[in-house]
Amino acid sequence: MTMTADPRLGTGLKGxxxxxxxxxxxxxxALPLIVLAYLTYAFFAFDVPGLVASANPENGKTLIxxxxxxxxxxxxxxxxxxxxxxxxxxxxxxxxxxxxxxWVDLGETTVxxxxxxxxxxxxxxxxSYDIPGYGLVTxxxxxxxxxxxxxxxPVPDWINASxxxxxxxxxxxxxxxxRNKTEVFRYSTGWELFFFTLDSPYHGQGPLDLLRxxxxxxxxxxxxxxxxxxxxxxxxxxxxxxxxxxxxxLGTFGAAIVxxxxxxxxxxNFTPLMLVRQAFRRLFDFFRGVDALIWTIxxxxxxxxxxxxGALAILVTDTGSFxxxxxxxxxxxxxKQIEGLSSVGAKPVQRYRFGVxxxxxxxxxxxxxxxxxxxxxxATVIGAITGGGIGLLLTQAMITQKDWEEVSYYICLVVxxxxxxxxxxxxxxxxxxxxxxxxx
Amino acid sequence: xxxQTGSGxxxxxxxxxxxxxxxxxxxxxxxxxxxxVALMMSGFMLADDRNAGGFWSGLHRIFDFPxxxxxxxxxxxxxxxxxVVKYFPALVETLNIAAVSTLIGxxxxxxxxxxxxxxxxxxxxxxxxxxxxxxLMRAVPEIVIALxxxxxxxxxxxxxxxxxxxxxxxxxxxxxxxxxxxxxxxPVEGLASVGASWGQKMMLGVVPQVSPNYLSxxxxxxxxxxxxxxxxxxxxxxxxxxxxxxxxxxxxxKYDESAAIFLMxxxxxxxxxxxxxxxxxxxxxxxxxxxxx
Numbered sequence: 001m002t003m004t005a006d007p008r009l010g011t012g013l014k015g016x017x018x019x020x021x022x023x024x025x026x027x028x029x030a031l032p033l034i035v036l037a038y039l040t041y042a043f044f045a046f047d048v049p050g051l052v053a054s055a056n057p058e059n060g061k062t063l064i065x066x067x068x069x070x071x072x073x074x075x076x077x078x079x080x081x082x083x084x085x086x087x088x089x090x091x092x093x094x095x096x097x098x099x100x101x102x103w104v105d106l107g108e109t110t111v112x113x114x115x116x117x118x119x120x121x122x123x124x125x126x127x128s129y130d131i132p133g134y135g136l137v138t139x140x141x142x143x144x145x146x147x148x149x150x151x152x153x154p155v156p157d158w159i160n161a162s163x164x165x166x167x168x169x170x171x172x173x174x175x176x177x178x179r180n181k182t183e184v185f186r187y188s189t190g191w192e193l194f195f196f197t198l199d200s201p202y203h204g205q206g207p208l209d210l211l212r213x214x215x216x217x218x219x220x221x222x223x224x225x226x227x228x229x230x231x232x233x234x235x236x237x238x239x240x241x242x243x244x245x246x247x248x249x250l251g252t253f254g255a256a257i258v259x260x261x262x263x264x265x266x267x268x269n270f271t272p273l274m275l276v277r278q279a280f281r282r283l284f285d286f287f288r289g290v291d292a293l294i295w296t297i298x299x300x301x302x303x304x305x306x307x308x309x310g311a312l313a314i315l316v317t318d319t320g321s322f323x324x325x326x327x328x329x330x331x332x333x334x335x336k337q338i339e340g341l342s343s344v345g346a347k348p349v350q351r352y353r354f355g356v357x358x359x360x361x362x363x364x365x366x367x368x369x370x371x372x373x374x375x376x377x378x379a380t381v382i383g384a385i386t387g388g389g390i391g392l393l394l395t396q397a398m399i400t401q402k403d404w405e406e407v408s409y410y411i412c413l414v415v416x417x418x419x420x421x422x423x424x425x426x427x428x429x430x431x432x433x434x435x436x437x438x439x440x
Numbered sequence: 441x442x443x444q445t446g447s448g449x450x451x452x453x454x455x456x457x458x459x460x461x462x463x464x465x466x467x468x469x470x471x472x473x474x475x476x477v478a479l480m481m482s483g484f485m486l487a488d489d490r491n492a493g494g495f496w497s498g499l500h501r502i503f504d505f506p507x508x509x510x511x512x513x514x515x516x517x518x519x520x521x522x523x524v525v526k527y528f529p530a531l532v533e534t535l536n537i538a539a540v541s542t543l544i545g546x547x548x549x550x551x552x553x554x555x556x557x558x559x560x561x562x563x564x565x566x567x568x569x570x571x572x573x574x575x576l577m578r579a580v581p582e583i584v585i586a587l588x589x590x591x592x593x594x595x596x597x598x599x600x601x602x603x604x605x606x607x608x609x610x611x612x613x614x615x616x617x618x619x620x621x622x623x624x625x626x627p628v629e630g631l632a633s634v635g636a637s638w639g640q641k642m643m644l645g646v647v648p649q650v651s652p653n654y655l656s657x658x659x660x661x662x663x664x665x666x667x668x669x670x671x672x673x674x675x676x677x678x679x680x681x682x683x684x685x686x687x688x689x690x691x692x693x694k695y696d697e698s699a700a701i702f703l704m705x706x707x708x709x710x711x712x713x714x715x716x717x718x719x720x721x722x723x724x725x726x727x728x729x730x731x732x733x
Contacts, residue, residue, distance in 0.1 A: 035543060042540045045533070046597045060592040243490065250483050253476075289710045293671045293681065294702055297688065301505035304492030311487055381583045381671055388490070391583065395675070398587050411584050418579040 066404030070192040071173075074104060074112055074184040076122045078141045083110050083122055087192050088402075092230040095198055103186070112184055115172040120184050127182050129168060129175050139166060139177045146177045191405050193231045200225040232406070237393065241417055243307045244389035247382065248375040248421075251314025256368045259319045263326030264352070270330060280323070287320030292378065296386050305387030313382055314375050321371070329363045330356065362433040369425040376421040380414055390414055513699035523700035527683055531704050534679035537601045537672075538665035544601075545608025545665075546658040549574075552609060553616035554642050559625050562638045574617075577610025586672045600677035604665050612661055619653040620646065652723045659716040659723075666712060670705055680705060 073089040076082070085100050087093030098106065105111040110122040117132040128138040135151030137159075148166045150159065160167040166177040174185040196203040202210060202225055214222055227235045264270045266280035296313040303309045338355040346354065383391025390410060397406045488495045513520065554560045556570035582603040589599030627645035636644065647654075673681020680701060687697040 306491030308491035
């Protein structure tokens with residue numbers, strides 16, 4: 001009996017096992033294939049080949065180079081022969097008349113020394129660029145065009161010459177000659193004028209000098225020149241960072257204040273009435289479902305652009321999230337403590353205050369702080385849409401498409417801000433909630 | 441003995457101590473509350489001051505815009521299905537951005553999380569490096585990367601996708617590494633004893649243990665990423681957000697298209713939200729789904 005039953009049982013089991021393995025094998029091959037097929041579809045749906053063709057690597061190069069270097073424009077007005085020097089070509093970075101960086105020798109004939117031996121001269125009626133390894137380019141720009149004379153031989157591809165315009169681009173700088181003006185760009189490493197602009201008496205002084213002067217009673221003036229630096233606008237940037245954090249703070253904690261009482265109405269054990277409970281739950285779903293983007297747009301219509309609109313958008317969206325989470329936390333409350341309180345005659349408000357709140361506070365606080373941290377990031381994005389805080393500065397700097405050093409500065413600040421908030425909320429969580437090891 | 445003789449003053453002493461303690465605690469919490477209220481009030485006033493329109497003057501106008509939109513949509517209700525069809529491809533693009541970035545982010549996050557979990561790491565010495573890397577990826581807001589990439593690559597879904605995938609990698613990596621901590625190392629040891637490579641150990645020893653939790657977190661992230669990709673569309677990266685921005689800019693009289701987009705976005709978020717919470721409950725075997733944004 002057993003002899004005959006065993007093989008039958010065995011084949012049955014074996015068959016089952018084989019079917020199971022077959023299915024598993026299929027799944028383990030099919031799953032990556034499906035993922036691959038989807039990615040391939042997305043590759044074409046997103047038109048990646050077209051994007052690769054239309055991408056502008058030059059923009060990327062400008063961005064990266066600007067992030068760590070700056071350029072000084074030396075401009076000769078070809079009609080008057082006047083030479084002006086300005087950092088990044090901006091008026092607020094202009095050198096006062098008669099002053100120049102040490103690589104420019106002002107005079108009847110202005111001599112500009114570029115790195116690696118290039119020399120540009122601005123004469124009274126002619127300009128020249130001595131390019132090492134290539135030769136001397138001379139030009140007499142004026143009414144009749146650039147009138148450039150290049151060395152003999154084929155024109156290399158880094159020189160773009162036509163009758164009215166000659167552009168020479170080398171690693172160390174760029175020279176552009178047109179009828180009206182001759183411009184030399186010289187790249188240097190660093191963020192120029194980060195501390196003081198050229199019109200400040202403290203520009204170019206070492207930290208020790210500054211410290212000595214600060215001791216001598218000039219601390220206020222030094223701080224003023226730094227803080228209101230027209231090029232980098234530290235005061236405005238600091239304010240924008242503060243505004244972003246303010247949006248996150250008001251939004252998160254405002255939402256928590258609004259959501260806490262409502263959460264009681266959506267919790268099963270506090271609101272036995274199904275209808276009320278369901279109504280509030282749907283309300284929370286609605287607040288969450290209408291995206292922060294839509295809230296931002298709707299609220300911006302009523303309140304105009306600014307930090308308050310951003311704060312309210314965060315508040316409304318998070319009221320939905322908090323309402324849901326708080327009511328879930330309230331449903332998990334231990335009923336014994338409430339029973340104990342009612343047995344000694346506590347009124348409902350007292351029951352909530354001493355029986356419920358102490359139980360849920362750690363959970364709620366940790367969720368609120370976690371949201372606070374994540375909302376700092378959201379506030380950056382919302383600020384870009386509604387016009388407030390560092391998000392606005394960032395988009396503005398990007399739209400101009402030239403202040404890339406400022407863009408990288410802001411990016412650094414945003415990342416530092418998020419790190420700081422991350423750390424701060426973790427610290428606060430540990431401080432306020434004993435036993436919580438800063439999870440999440 | 442001394443306890444008994446001094447029981448009377450002892451109890452009152454304890455009571456006094458207790459009352460003093462309570463008073464001090466109340467004072468501290470009261471002070472904390474006062475500071476918090478002051479912060480909220482002054483913050484509100486400051487934000488109100490900096491806003492283009494004030495809070496109180498704008499409060500009664502809060503429903504003007506939704507009213508206008510709903511009114512126009514109701515007026516031209518017959519055109520709504522047409523608009524829905526028109527903007528459906530944009531919605532699919534937004535969903536695709538979210539799906540692809542979640543997929544890539546989950547794959548990257550899985551690898552990073554394994555590299556940064558004690559006991560699983562390929563190079564244990566580099567665990568802090570990978571942890572900081574994930575922190576950094578999490579910290580950079582999506583909009584920053586998206587805007588930079590839009591400048592270099594031009595507008596479209598790819599910058600948004602890369603930006604969201606980058607952020608998702610960091611965010612999921614962190615959550616995944618918490619899951620990994622709870623994975624049993626026995627299968628890994630078993631595989632190691634038969635000479636499996638690191639990839640095989642992870643693939644065959646760890647992934648089967650953690651995949652339900654991974655999937656659950658990835659679904660949650662997908663939900664978040666739909667919202668993110670809609671927002672990024674608004675600043676120039678394709679999808680329904682971009683269409684919404686265009687529709688909005690046409691202004692009064694053309695709000696029916698905005699209304700259609702609002703409706704589609706709302707419906708999508710609700711549907712995905714419900715589906716993902718259903719599947720997450722299924723995956724975690726009835727464990728209560730946690731909200732993690």
